[in-house]
Amino acid sequence: MDYRITGNGIIVKQNDFDIAQTLDCGQAFRWNAAEDGSFEGFFLNHYLKISETDGGEFLFHNVSEEEFLSVWKDYFDFDTDYGELKKRFSEDETLAEACRFASGIRILRQDPWETLCSFIISQNNNIPRIRGIIGRLCERYGGFPSAEVLAGETVESLGFLRAGFRAKYIADASEKTASGRISLAAAASMPYEEAVKELMKIKGVGPKVADCVLLFGMHRMEAYPVDVWIKRVLSRFYPDGMPECTRGFEGAAQQYLFHYVRCNPRVLGDI
DNA sequence: TTCCAGGCGTATC
DNA sequence: GATACGCATGGA
Numbered sequence: 001m002d003y004r005i006t007g008n009g010i011i012v013k014q015n016d017f018d019i020a021q022t023l024d025c026g027q028a029f030r031w032n033a034a035e036d037g038s039f040e041g042f043f044l045n046h047y048l049k050i051s052e053t054d055g056g057e058f059l060f061h062n063v064s065e066e067e068f069l070s071v072w073k074d075y076f077d078f079d080t081d082y083g084e085l086k087k088r089f090s091e092d093e094t095l096a097e098a099c100r101f102a103s104g105i106r107i108l109r110q111d112p113w114e115t116l117c118s119f120i121i122s123q124n125n126n127i128p129r130i131r132g133i134i135g136r137l138c139e140r141y142g143g144f145p146s147a148e149v150l151a152g153e154t155v156e157s158l159g160f161l162r163a164g165f166r167a168k169y170i171a172d173a174s175e176k177t178a179s180g181r182i183s184l185a186a187a188a189s190m191p192y193e194e195a196v197k198e199l200m201k202i203k204g205v206g207p208k209v210a211d212c213v214l215l216f217g218m219h220r221m222e223a224y225p226v227d228v229w230i231k232r233v234l235s236r237f238y239p240d241g242m243p244e245c246t247r248g249f250e251g252a253a254q255q256y257l258f259h260y261v262r263c264n265p266r267v268l269g270d271i
Numbered sequence: 272t273t274c275c276a277g278g279c280g281t282a283t284c
Numbered sequence: 285g286a287t288a289c290g291c292a293t294g295g296a
Contacts, residue, residue: 026277123278129294130277164292169279206279227277258277 001078003068010060010068011053016082018104019050019058025105025259027216029118029131030138043075044111045143077106077219082252089253091245094237097267098260105259107252108216112184113177114144115217116199119209120169133163150174169204176202188218195220215251224250232268233257 002013023031023039031041038051038061049061060068073079086103090096117137122130138144140160150158151174158167176182187198192214199210207226214223224242226234234241246253261268 119277122276124276124291125278125293126276126295128296132294162293164294165279165290166292204279208278212277225277229277262277 001073005065006059008059008061009063010065012058012060012068012078014058014076014078016086016104017058017076017078017106018102019052021102021104021259022076022106022108025102025255026127026262027255028108028110029127029134030144042138042143043071044114046071048072074109077109080106082106085249085252086256088245088249089256092243094233095243095246095253095256098256101260101264102256105255107219107221107255109219110217111144112188112213112217113147116173116177116184116202116205116209116213117144117150117170119212119216120173120202120204121163121166122212123166123204123206123209125166133161133166136161147174147177151178166204169202172203173205184213184217187214188220192220192222211251215254221249221251224254227258229258229261230254233261236268 003010005011019039020033020037023041024033028041031039033039036051038049040047040049042048046067048063051059051061053059060072063072082105086099089099118130118134121133125133134144141149150170153171153174155167155171158170161167161170163170177184182198182201187195190198195214195218196207196210199205199213200207205213209225211223211225214220215225224230242250242253
């Protein structure tokens, strides 16, 4: 990655990066596309507008060098070589196709708490509605509320979210996180199996949500969320499990596959 | 109108 | 441990 400072922000030269593919592939729910192709959104309390230039570089609008280096470089995971990952994955035919289809996906380094809440909300739900619920949450509190703030709510007072049966899960996650009964910071550095167990102490967090938190909120690339789409992928292409070339980075492979089959369901055949 | 959605808790065997 | 079923809500 190279960057330079201009009068209206930071311009970044970065391989293996596509704004829309990365921000709109189901790992984050608070980014919005404008008609000109730019995206606006937040990481914690940091606002960003980002767009691609005619020269294929990326403009971080009105961002200082300090903020770029301390916030956005990490958020977009610019220090990881996704070209190398895709090269490894491409030993496998299906993965090669998936990587070609969306070669600009990167795994964001998101906030663990926001990721936990977001994927609790995601269960048995569709993406437009997930975005709606999270949008109402952020609108009410003027940004994504902390566990401490949400711990002051009840299932009833969360009714404005129209989150359905998930409201009690959000309440439980807030109470356990705010009180210290579970520690997201500790989970982030635990061995994989222990981390899953720690996260699953929360009501409404099963294996899939735990893996999403580990992958998207703690950048644990070995975490491999299996949802309905990935079940179809496994059944159609990998009945004996994920190929050897993905070992240790199953989560990244999963995200290429997830986006590929959601956009091209026909490749799954009659499943 | 009916089906289904980036699952999980619970009951039952 | 496996399998079946209900769940709140709203997009398609």
